[in-house]
Amino acid sequence: MRRSTTRALVAIAEAVFSRDGRAPAAERMSWVEQEMEDFLARAGRRSRTLFVAMVWVTSVLAPLFVGRFTLLHRLPLSERIGALRALEARFGEPLLAVKALLCLVYYEHPDAAHDVGFDGACLLPRSGARGTS
Numbered sequence: 001m002r003r004s005t006t007r008a009l010v011a012i013a014e015a016v017f018s019r020d021g022r023a024p025a026a027e028r029m030s031w032v033e034q035e036m037e038d039f040l041a042r043a044g045r046r047s048r049t050l051f052v053a054m055v056w057v058t059s060v061l062a063p064l065f066v067g068r069f070t071l072l073h074r075l076p077l078s079e080r081i082g083a084l085r086a087l088e089a090r091f092g093e094p095l096l097a098v099k100a101l102l103c104l105v106y107y108e109h110p111d112a113a114h115d116v117g118f119d120g121a122c123l124l125p126r127s128g129a130r131g132t133s
Contacts, residue, residue, distance in 0.1 A: 001037050005052050008059040009036060011073035012095075013102050015080040023077055028109065035105045051101060057094040062087040 001009075013032050014023035023029070040048045059072040063079075065086035072080055088095050106112065113120070 001040060001052070005055055006033055006037070007073045008055050008071065009033070009098070009102070011075075011080060012055065012058060012084065012098055013106065014077060015072075015084050016099055016102060017106055018077060018081060021078055021081070028106075028111070031109060032102070032106055035108070036102070039101070039105060051097065054094045054097040058084075058087065058098055061091065061094065065090060 010029050010033055013029060017024050040051065043051070062072050062083035063070050063075060066079065066083045068075060068079070068083070072083060075083060084095060107116075109115075
């Protein structure tokens with residue numbers, strides 16, 4: 001991936017996966033960046049081109065939806081979050097494609113289950129389940 005695409009993708013990921021206005025750890029974003037580069041290197045040229053186009057469209061359009069004439073990665077995190085929300089509310093298709101792939105990669109990280117509070121146990125009790133005594 002080109003450096004500009006990587007920068008835009010990380011800016012989107014930081015905003016999408018932020019919590020309480022804070023971006024995920026830099027190490028996690030570095031891991032996402034490496035995994036996305038690997039994933040896209042293995043994707044077909046058409047898929048890669050389409051994905052990069054959606055990252056670019058998101059990076060250019062989102063700031064416009066909050067009245068800023070700049071690229072997304074140049075905005076502070078709080079403004080990036082607002083810009084992506086505004087884009088998604090009015091014209092979410094480019095962001096949907098980017099978020100879908102980012103989520104697949106982000107939640108593959110070994111710490112992902114911990115981050116979302118998943119302990120590996122089923123949420124519902126097994127008593128009364130079909131086939132149990």
